[in-house]
Amino acid sequence: CKEVLDSCRHEKLPSSDPQANALVARSGPPAIVEGIEGCIGNTPLFRIKSLSDETGCEILAKAEFLNGAGQSSKDRVALSMIELAEEEGILTPYSGDTIYEGTSGSTGISLASLARAKGYLAHICMPSDQAIEKSNLLLKLGAIVDRVPPAPIVEKENFVNRARALALAHTASSSISTEEGEVVLSERMLKGRGFFADQFENEANWRAHYGGSGPEIYAQCEGKIDAFVAGAGTGGTISGVARYLKPLLPNIAVVLADPQGSGLYNRVRYGVMFDLKEREGTRRRRQVDTIVEGIGINRVTANFEVGKELVDDAVRVTDAQALAMARWLVEKDGIFVGSSSAVNCFAAVKTAQKLGPGHRIVTMLSDSGSRHLSRFWAKAGDVGGAVDTKLTDVLNA
């Protein structure tokens, strides 16, 4: 059978042998699934040709932008958080329940899409400095959107704190104040309860990767992986995948890809987050900002906590390096990714250089560049036609 299948693949369909055609069809496109939820997970893993050729390592990327609901890795997490809340009886489809979340955008988009699919309403709080296309998309998905001024987590008006407070207040009042003014809750919303999804602390987050991305990567690589590289926004991806892979592959290197301004790099390398803390008697350190969206944090969330001992190393990536890598991926491979994916790929190259040729490194392409046109890609500019960038230019950017 395998021989027939192989020869048929080479000859391309249709073959004159109907049995071979049937075999190819069966092992080809995935089966019919139930609803948009069925289009989440089982994403392709592909070799990034340019980076693999340049480093002598195999650099493999998980195409998470192909998740079907919100088109990012956050689809897995949103579905997992909703399903857990349903199991626990906190959410009931079509009862008027509203899902509240604080998010840089991707989790909100996944939640808003799945909320529609499963009979909920969504109210999303996000920092106002994130790319405008994300909040526009949320509105198209019928979510209520609160763009709040960026504020540290310790402040009441921080986007996460606001979402939590709104969820708590939901059942107690008939209106909610947003940036655009008072929103009077519809009759349908009033009937239901408010659910704070809480991606940073909700352990359904890392479990989605432990039960999904991790086993998928292991199977796709047939167990041969030398390093896994990922950024942390909530920590769910790196913790979930590391917790799945480390017991199976004790020698695997788990590497955090950290954008400038994040405290995690120092936490992993030196055990302290001295980027952020203004300790008594020390000179105040100004917090560095970044245009990278979705990753980089200055606290140990519950989802980072459960995997932090499994993270072996960290690579710090500047905005200039992320921009250069994003342009490189378009120029050399036609891959158009968002800012966090560019950070991941940069850190994957650094890891390849550290390990030396012949190793296999897996990383995540969390979302597409189309989510980042107005901010990250506006800075990156157009790639242009006749360019021939050298990888050293990217590394030294």
Ligand code: PMP
């Ligand atoms: N990339 C993007 C674009 C994201 O929105 C996020 C999540 N905030 C991540 C990467 C990081 O994933 P995690 O939350 O699992 O650490």
